[in-house]
Amino acid sequence: xxxxxxxxxxxxxxxxxxxxxxxxxxxxxxxxxxxxxxxxxxxxxxxxxxxxxxxxxxxxxxxxxxxxxxxxxxxxxxxxxxxxxxxxxxxxxxxxxxxxxxxxxxxxxxxxxxxxxxxxxxxxxxxxxxxxxxxxxxxxxxxxxxxxxxxxxxxxxxxxxxxxxxxxxxxxxxxxxxxxxxxxxxxxxxxxxxxxxxxxxxxxxxxxxxxxxxxxxxxxxxxxxxxxxxxxxxxxxxxxxxxxxxxxxxxxxxxxxxxxxxxxxxxxxxxxxxxxxxxxxxxxxxxxxxxxxxxxxxxxxxxxxxxxxxxxxxxxxxxxxxxxxxxxxxxxxxxxxxxxxxxxxxxxxxxxxxxxxxxxxxxxxxxxxxxxxxxxxxxxxxxxxxxxxxxxxxxxxxxxxxxxxxxxxxxxxxxxx
Amino acid sequence: xxxxxxxxxxxxxxxxxxxxxxxxxxxxxxxxxxxxxxxxxxxxxxxxxxxxxxxxxxxxxxxxxxxxxxxxxxxxxxxxxxxxxxxxxxxxxxxxxxxxxxxxxxx
Amino acid sequence: xxxxxxxxxxxxxxxxxxxxxxxxxxxxxxxxxxxxxxxxxxxxxxxxxxxxxxxxxxxxxxxxxxxxxxxxxxxxxxxxxxxxxxxxxxxxxxxxxxxxxxxxxxxxxxxxxxxxxxxxxxxxxxxxxxxxxxxxxxxxxxxxxxxxxxxxxxxxxxxxxxxxxxxxxxxxxxxxxxxxxxxxxxx
Numbered sequence: 001x002x003x004x005x006x007x008x009x010x011x012x013x014x015x016x017x018x019x020x021x022x023x024x025x026x027x028x029x030x031x032x033x034x035x036x037x038x039x040x041x042x043x044x045x046x047x048x049x050x051x052x053x054x055x056x057x058x059x060x061x062x063x064x065x066x067x068x069x070x071x072x073x074x075x076x077x078x079x080x081x082x083x084x085x086x087x088x089x090x091x092x093x094x095x096x097x098x099x100x101x102x103x104x105x106x107x108x109x110x111x112x113x114x115x116x117x118x119x120x121x122x123x124x125x126x127x128x129x130x131x132x133x134x135x136x137x138x139x140x141x142x143x144x145x146x147x148x149x150x151x152x153x154x155x156x157x158x159x160x161x162x163x164x165x166x167x168x169x170x171x172x173x174x175x176x177x178x179x180x181x182x183x184x185x186x187x188x189x190x191x192x193x194x195x196x197x198x199x200x201x202x203x204x205x206x207x208x209x210x211x212x213x214x215x216x217x218x219x220x221x222x223x224x225x226x227x228x229x230x231x232x233x234x235x236x237x238x239x240x241x242x243x244x245x246x247x248x249x250x251x252x253x254x255x256x257x258x259x260x261x262x263x264x265x266x267x268x269x270x271x272x273x274x275x276x277x278x279x280x281x282x283x284x285x286x287x288x289x290x291x292x293x294x295x296x297x298x299x300x301x302x303x304x305x306x307x308x309x310x311x312x313x314x315x316x317x318x319x320x321x322x323x324x325x326x327x328x329x330x331x332x333x334x335x336x337x338x339x340x341x342x343x344x345x346x347x348x349x350x351x352x353x354x355x356x357x358x359x360x361x362x363x364x365x366x367x368x369x370x371x372x373x374x375x376x377x378x379x380x381x382x383x384x385x386x387x388x389x390x391x392x393x394x395x396x397x398x399x400x401x402x403x404x405x406x407x408x409x410x411x412x413x414x415x416x417x
Numbered sequence: 418x419x420x421x422x423x424x425x426x427x428x429x430x431x432x433x434x435x436x437x438x439x440x441x442x443x444x445x446x447x448x449x450x451x452x453x454x455x456x457x458x459x460x461x462x463x464x465x466x467x468x469x470x471x472x473x474x475x476x477x478x479x480x481x482x483x484x485x486x487x488x489x490x491x492x493x494x495x496x497x498x499x500x501x502x503x504x505x506x507x508x509x510x511x512x513x514x515x516x517x518x519x520x521x522x523x524x
Numbered sequence: 525x526x527x528x529x530x531x532x533x534x535x536x537x538x539x540x541x542x543x544x545x546x547x548x549x550x551x552x553x554x555x556x557x558x559x560x561x562x563x564x565x566x567x568x569x570x571x572x573x574x575x576x577x578x579x580x581x582x583x584x585x586x587x588x589x590x591x592x593x594x595x596x597x598x599x600x601x602x603x604x605x606x607x608x609x610x611x612x613x614x615x616x617x618x619x620x621x622x623x624x625x626x627x628x629x630x631x632x633x634x635x636x637x638x639x640x641x642x643x644x645x646x647x648x649x650x651x652x653x654x655x656x657x658x659x660x661x662x663x664x665x666x667x668x669x670x671x672x673x674x675x676x677x678x679x680x681x682x683x684x685x686x687x688x689x690x691x692x693x694x695x696x697x698x699x700x701x702x703x704x705x706x707x708x709x710x711x
Contacts, residue, residue, distance in 0.1 A: 241468065252459075253464075253466065254458070254462035254464065255466050256440075257466055257468075257491075301436065302419065302437040303473070303491060304494055305491050306491075312418055401461075401462040401463075402455060425582065425602060425603045427582050428662070430656060434656065479670065479672040479677050480602075480670055482605070482670070483602055
């Protein structure tokens with residue numbers, strides 16, 4: 001691929017921009033590959049990229065039932081942070097956080113990573129205790145996190161209302177300065193372009209309808225809308241559709257798929273400098289580089305594969321925003337949408353081998369997958385290439401639901417419930 | 418917002434009077450202390466999560482307060498039928514019938 | 525000799541008054557209340573003991589007298605659950621003390637309080653926070669339902685053409701009264 005750079009920009013400007021290449025190809029599927037990844041979201045495309053780049057695997061296909069990056073990667077609220085509670089999570093999310101630093105340079109694509117800070121507000125004594133505990137746990141694990149007084153919080157984020165007389169006063173906040181946002185679509189497109197350049201076939205409009213296995217139970221390939229494609233290794237990275245795919249190999253999952261809504265306002269001049277999350281008032285907000293306020297909260301209450309959700313959830317979300325930031329009560333909301341998120345009982349992901357030889361699964365990210373994209377892709381590629389988990393994802397097994405060794409991050413998943 | 422017919426109140430009510438109560442027809446083992454880890458996992462965590470017609474429970478929490486069962490198409494969110502707690506899962510034929518009846522109603 | 529102190533009961537919405545165009549909003553007088561659970565086979569007998577039949581049809585109510593404030597009323601809440609009110613403050617549980625049936629009687633006289641809405645716009649005020657259909661054809665005089673108003677659980681009982689009796693928990697009554705008052709301002 002032609003490297004993106006200021007020189008490339010200048011050169012093309014001279015040629016009326018006629019020389020830009022397609023970012024990725026549209027190949028027909030080969031009859032077989034070394035590895036098939038099911039799901040061309042950020043995690044799936046990233047996995048294919050690292051398999052090719054770091055493990056020298058030449059023959060990889062990413063199969064996508066609709067268009068690449070059109071699932072949750074294209075629908076999230078772009079928040080990046082690693083301030084989860086447990087040691088296991090610290091390893092995984094912080095690995096991802098550190099990878100964001102150089103991702104744009106690494107894949108030669110501007111993902112617009114902005115370490116503008118993620119602030120979690122404490123509104124009552126319980127919040128203060130929980131967040132301080134998180135800060136301590138994080139710092140002991142080398143994860144950056146710090147406690148701010150209300151005044152310090154307001155200095156960092158001027159729109160905050162730290163008056164003692166409001167209904168949910170701010171008693172302090174936990175700030176992860178390295179957290180922030182990135183442009184979600186760019187992550188999918190960047191990984192797609194980089195993977196494609198390394199020879200990965202990205203095959204869109206190709207839905208997997210079955211998983212074929214040999215007599216000994218091992219994977220031999222997948223049935224798709226474009227015919228059978230052989231592979232000895234298949235990685236399922238299909239988010240809300242994971243249960244559906246895994247049952248094709250008779251693997252039953254501890255997952256439920258819920259609608260997760262988000263919305264953006266009309267563009268405003270820069271007013272909001274960071275990401276603010278409030279578990280108690282139940283919402284979170286940031287401002288995109290286009291000026292839109294990006295707002296999210298928890299899932300709808302019922303399982304569904306229709307990415308819709310109901311309006312009362314959005315209403316509740318906006319009530320919370322207006323409670324925290326009355327100044328925004330007149331802002332017009334421009335667009336709402338939803339994705340389908342797969343939720344595990346302990347709100348921690350599954351990045352693991354499965355009981356089926358050659359079948360690997362990366363799922364269960366629930367409402368918090370985007371932030372982990374590079375880290376998840378990286379360790380999942382390792383897991384597939386080596387047929388064994390990386391040290392970082394060794395706790396995120398399918399077995400933990402049998403052994404009881406759950407990694408309960410319900411609280412750190414913040415507003416999700 | 419979903420519009421759900423409570424079989425006890427005998428009328429349709431808006432979703433916010435209800436609380437979703439998970440997959441239906443999961444039998445709680447009577448010998449929890451003795452079952453295998455596999456069976457415990459099945460009971461507590463493994464869910465069908467079907468991309469199609471599902472059987473779920475709702476509780477009419479801000480209404481009569483009762484739990485009941487519901488057949489819904491999880492892809493279109495169309496609710497096909499609801500039935501009282503303790504009543505058996507409707508057969509495929511009953512579900513087909515209910516879907517046809519809904520189509521006629523809407524026509 | 526020990527001194528004794530008289531405990532005085534405060535009414536949660538004492539002295540409050542609100543209203544708007546076509547609606548007046550007043551706290552109800554105290555009354556005695558019971559949350560009652562009775563099995564199917566005992567419904568008739570319990571009704572007899574109470575002096576008011578327990579309605580078996582969802583969303584309906586029965587009154588022993590001719591209005592809510594005089595005599596006993598039974599409101600259908602669920603298939604085996606009723607809210608029984610006595611406008612004269614009589615001892616409802618006492619009336620059931622002699623029954624042999626296995627029933628659940630919980631005195632909630634002071635767990636609940638009630639707000640009365642009167643006027644042609646009373647129903648619109650309720651519609652501001654209640655997602656249930658309150659139209660005449662499905663919520664006629666005598667209809668009652670546990671439901672939600674804003675964020676609080678309530679029981680709405682239509683006592684007359686333009687009269688509604690809204691029950692709520694004491695600790696939510698401030699919120700419910702304010703919600704109703706705010707809604708009335710928007711008429």
